[in-house]
Amino acid sequence: MDQRKISVLFVCLGNICRSTMAEGVFRSIVKDQSSPYYNLIDRVDSCGTGGYHTGDEPDSRTMSTLESHGITNYTHAARKLRDRDFEEFDYIFAMDNANLSDITRWRHRSKNLSDSKAKLMLFGEFSGTGRKEVVQDPYYVGRDAFDKAYEQCKRFSTNFLEQTFPDASKTTA
Structure with missing residues (x-):
């Protein structure tokens, strides 16, 4: 049974810490040819609700x-979130509640986007703990916060993939 490939967008405020961390982690899981999810994911990207860092590379602490x-x-x-993201992506994951509110408002401001295909969610809905978690902005906190963001992004990504494609890992066993 062939499944349609899905596309995923991660969103935070500036697109240099959390959303890029999530994108990097998610890509590492799904773009490996040995991954059971390799042929199930189409596009993976990240952006910010603000354009403060447009064109900048991810924060050096994210990269390290x-x-x-x-x-x-x-x-x-x-890059900054854009209208066409709501049409091009199946899932748009916000890193925290403020980001989720911002992207929800963005979508509703435009009559053309109200029926877009994207499912807007807090990424932490896939925490696996029974409660929603937010990925706190590590920018002003330090390296430990980047490590925590990594752990969350890895856990949320794994849980999302397992819940979205429950039979995928069985096909490679």
């Missing part, structure tokens, strides 16, 4: 955290 976990091939240039 990813690298310390073996993710060494991730590149990205920060």
Whole structure:
């Protein structure tokens, strides 16, 4: 049974810390040819609700955290959320409640977007703990906060994939 590939967008405020962390982690899971999810995911990207860092690379602490976990091939240039994202992506994951409110308002401001296909969710709905979690902005906190964001992004990504494609891992066993 062939499933339609899905596309995923991660959103935070500036697109240099949390959403890029989530994108890098998610890509590392699904873009490996040995992954049971390899042929199930189409596009993966990230952006910010603000354009403060447009064109910038991810924060060096994001990159060093990813690298310390073996993710060494991730590149990205920060960008701002755009109207067409609501049409191009199946899932748009917000890192916290403020981001979720911002993208929900963005979608509802435009008559053309109110019926868009994207499912807007808090990424932490896939915490696996029975409660929604937010990925706190680590920018002003320090390296430990980047490590926590990595752990959350890895856990949320794994839980999302397992819940969305429950039979995928069975096909490679």
